Amino acid sequence: xxxxxxxxxxxxxxxxxxxxxxxxxxxxxxxxxxxxxxxxxxxxxxxxxxxxxxxxxxxxxxxxxxxxxxxxxxxxxxxxxxxxxxxxxxxxxxxxxxxxxxxxxxxxxxxxxxxxxxxxxxxxxxxxxxxxxxxxxxxxxxxxxxxxxxxxxxxxxxxxxxxxxxxxxxxxxxxxxxxxxxxxxxxxxxxxxxxxxxxxxxxxxxxxxxxxxxxxxxxxxxxxxxxxxxxxxxxxxxxxxxxxxxx
Numbered sequence: 001x002x003x004x005x006x007x008x009x010x011x012x013x014x015x016x017x018x019x020x021x022x023x024x025x026x027x028x029x030x031x032x033x034x035x036x037x038x039x040x041x042x043x044x045x046x047x048x049x050x051x052x053x054x055x056x057x058x059x060x061x062x063x064x065x066x067x068x069x070x071x072x073x074x075x076x077x078x079x080x081x082x083x084x085x086x087x088x089x090x091x092x093x094x095x096x097x098x099x100x101x102x103x104x105x106x107x108x109x110x111x112x113x114x115x116x117x118x119x120x121x122x123x124x125x126x127x128x129x130x131x132x133x134x135x136x137x138x139x140x141x142x143x144x145x146x147x148x149x150x151x152x153x154x155x156x157x158x159x160x161x162x163x164x165x166x167x168x169x170x171x172x173x174x175x176x177x178x179x180x181x182x183x184x185x186x187x188x189x190x191x192x193x194x195x196x197x198x199x200x201x202x203x204x205x206x207x208x209x210x211x212x213x214x215x216x217x218x219x220x221x222x223x224x225x226x227x228x229x230x231x232x233x234x235x236x237x238x239x240x241x242x243x244x245x246x247x
Contacts, residue, residue, distance in 0.1 A: 005047075005069035008187045013048050013075060017181045020158040023222025024234055025141060026054065029109065032214055032242045033139050036060040039104040042131050044094050045111035049076035049087065055107070056085040064088045066097060095123045102133050109141040112243075116171050116192040118202060125206035132247040138208065140243040143174070145196045147239060154233040162239070168193045203245055214242035 005012070015021055029051060037059035043052045046065030056063045065087060067073050076089045090100065094111060106128050115121035128138055152162040159179035164172055172193040179186045196213070203211050216238050218231045 004189070005067075006071040009048065009069060009071035009075055011180050011185060011187050012072070013050075014180045014182070015159075015178055016050050018159050018179075019222060019226060020155075020160065020234060023219045023225070024216050024231075025109070025240065026051070027219035027222070028214070028216045028240075028242055029107075029139070029141055030054065030058070031217065032244055033105070033107060036105065040101075041105045041107060042066070042101070042103040044106060044108040044128065045114075046076065046089070047072050047109075049079055049089065051107070051109055052076065052087055052089075053079065053083075053085060056087055062103075064090065064100065064103075066090045066092050066094065066100075068093050094127050095120070097127065099130050101131065103131050103136060104133060105137050105139065106131050107139045110143070110191075110240075112140060112199065113143040113191040113194075115194060116173070118170070118194065118198050121194055121198065121202040122205055125202045125208070129206040129208065129247055134247060136247045138203075138243075138245050138247070142199075142241055142243055143191055143193075144238050144241045145193065145199065146241075147237060151237045154237040155239045157230075158234060158239075160239055164193070170194055170198065199243070203243075207247060208245040209247075211243070211245040214244065216240055216242070 036055055038061045040062040041055055041060045043065045046052045046067050049065055052065040070091050073089045073091045080087055115124055149164055161177040162174055164174045166172055174191050174193055175188055177186050177188045200211055
């Protein structure tokens, strides 16, 4: 996975310009995370630091970003050098980093959907749990586990294409092809289907409670700019889902 993301790091950074990223994902994520003033936060699978920087700018006291891709972390560190926010970035596999501290909040955007087995998912959830203080929160964005393949085409107008070669079963690979704005290119990433029941089992086995699932919301600015009709399929057939839980 590290090599895969190393090769697409620059292209991946351009996805931050897409409307669904700015007005859907970011707005939903920040609303789920809520007030971060004075909190310590660990951002797992932070990529080039898009959300990491937003959280620091919103008042977090300490922020550490971790990603498996050295090229993603290189881009994040370049941003940090350009506009210092006192964010620490670490190269590492979530399942192998050990303990790097105790945090009020752990966040992860599109991390858990890289687990292809329930054992891998459990290992990820355990790695998350060991970094949280008692009563700390885990907040994540994830592929929508309940979106049926017949509705995958609903998101192509947003620059998101999904394909799977078989019916959805535990471990089924799903290929995401994300269109990059302005240059006509695209990048493809493989994720895996695991059921909501498997996710809840893994989270509870790792010590989490009050597991909740959240549909995406669109910012008023996004609705004003593109109109309600543009976003209707994004709301009716959500391609992503939010997860929140407590340790």
